[in-house]
């Protein structure tokens with residue numbers, strides 16, 4: 254399926270189907286939120302739904318880079334609780 258959107262993990266840069274990722278969205282209000290439904294509007298970033306990548310994401314502050322702003326530890330901790 255050529256039209257299946259491919260996502261790239263912001264921690265390990267591996268590509269894959271969006272079902273394998275946790276989506277994080279920056280809303281129009283500039284808030285960073287976890288998007289469990291995959292339907293929120295806004296700029297999205299993806300990280301593999303694996304403990305390893307989420308740990309790596311926190312360690313390297315990959316979300317800060319993805320969204321070009323400070324992302325609180327709370328968000329990283331929430332991510333960690335998703336896997």
Ligand SMILES: [Zn+2]
Nearest residue numbers: 262265301306
């Ligand atoms: Zn990954």
